[in-house]
Amino acid sequence: MKIDLTETTASKVNKALVQGRRAIGTPAVGMVLTLVIVTDEENAYDALKAANEASREHPSRTLVVIKRVSRSPRDRAAARLDAEVRVGTEAGTGETVILRMYGEVLHHAQSVVLPLLLPDAPVVVWWPVNAPLDPAKDPLGALAQRRVTDSYAAEQPIHELTARSAAYAPGDTDLSWSRITPWRSMLAAALDQVPGKVSAADVEGEEFNPSCELLAMWLADRLDVPVTRSFSSGPGLTAVRMETDHGEIVLDRADGSLATLSMQGQPDRAVALKRRETSELLAEELRRLDPDDTYAAALKFGVDRLGAPSDKPGRPTPDQAPEEPKKAAPAAKKTAPAKKAASK
Structure with missing residues (x-):
């Protein structure tokens, strides 16, 4: 009616x-x-x-x-x-x-x-x-x-994410954070199966995707290890690699729906990791209305790691066309210092 x-x-x-x-x-x-x-x-x-x-x-x-x-x-x-x-x-x-x-x-x-x-x-x-x-x-x-x-809907997503860091208050959240919930769950479950300690990690995905940035922040904050950001053509997040004492853990999703989990000494496993609709992300956020301390910690680490947009040479702003990469050139990377080093 x-x-x-x-x-x-x-x-x-x-x-x-x-x-x-x-x-x-x-x-x-x-x-x-x-x-x-x-x-x-x-x-x-x-x-x-x-x-x-x-x-x-x-x-x-x-x-x-x-x-x-x-x-x-x-x-x-x-x-x-x-x-x-x-x-x-x-x-x-x-x-x-x-x-x-x-x-x-x-x-x-x-x-x-x-x-x-x-x-x-x-x-x-x-x-x-x-x-x-x-x-x-x-x-x-x-x-x-x-x-x-939703930082992803902004004209300049990375700048928007930096603004969210500066103005964070308990109760704030972002759908870019909700998008990486399945990734965080899968990575945490994979680490439970490996007795070794993580020494480094790499997050690969679209260059101006705030979800990729948030996942890198979360890993750097929780694991206290150096985290690098590699750029790909997407869609969204495409891979996470973690170096451990017992070999590399790789979660690779090239097509936006089905991922492959690879660990040393174990057969590769196919994992359903599809990109979710906005309604699913919103429903997830409505399940809990208390402050998300994990999101706050990852966002706070991002302030120290990202710095001001002008402090990142070689990374064009969204309103500038990025240069065509050379075919033989390796994927561009930026490194997140360890948490302890960032606080010095």
């Missing part, structure tokens, strides 16, 4: 939600959280689709905040709120409210969202694109226990 409201208020939206629930015969629904999606009109459809699929696991009230900038000076001055209320099959397993804000309302989005939050339920704010530099200090982000960004 859909209810369209033009030039409305938060109070009228709440009444429409109650009206919609009664009309479909479900006056009481069990929703576990409020998910606030802050996006633009272009990306709203994909974000809402991912949220509806994630709601199968986490029934929630989804508030989509779309800030519209009018071209006409007269329209820019006029404050207006349009809303679309969806309940029943139109909203997955929860409720959906699409809020389109114009004029002065753009600067007070938190005042519109606050009355629509579920009482006594956690709040998660997700920016699919164009996240603020400091999500915790954003007016909408301040309402949430969990703030989800």
